[in-house]
Amino acid sequence: MGIFISKKLRYFIAIMEKRSFASASEELCITRSPLSKAITEIEEYLDDKLFVRKHNDLIPTPLALEYYKKCKPLYEELLKLEKIKNLKLYTVIFDSCFPLTFVKFLRDFIEVPGFEFRVEHTIITPEHLLSLKNENKIFISLKNIVDVPDENKSIWPTGGLTLLS
Incomplete structure (x- = not known):
């Protein structure tokens, strides 16, 4: 992870793409606990839920879908910037x-x-x-x-x- 991308953004993107704490935590090489904590902190900041939790599945709320749609292109651009630095x-x-x-x-x-x-x-x-x-x-x-x-x-x-x- 580089200087421009926050952990919480990275975690949010991973969860949106995997739709599961287990899969996202495996991809990120972390335990579920910090992942769940980060999502809870984002939800507290936004005063709304990002996901409906059902068993091992996460169903994104309209708010999560809206933020993902706005954040994903920015996230991709930041990844490109960090790649250039490391290249x-x-x-x-x-x-x-x-x-x-x-x-x-x-x-x-x-x-x-x-x-x-x-x-x-x-x-x-x-x-x-x-x-x-x-x-x-x-x-x-x-x-x-x-x-x-x-x-x-x-x-x-x-x-x-x-x-x-």
């Missing part, structure tokens, strides 16, 4: 020795959860290499680039591929 952006720069069609082909396959990649195709110069320490860049070249500390360089023995990060 690490890397630039993968292929040296010009690679054909552009090959680079475009690879671009479609570079996916790692929690990371976003931007792909560039250019002539790698010494100026590019100076940015290695300050920026999240990965350089891929077939040239032997010697002006880079060994801890930032991997040379694959099969074909002289140089990977710098």
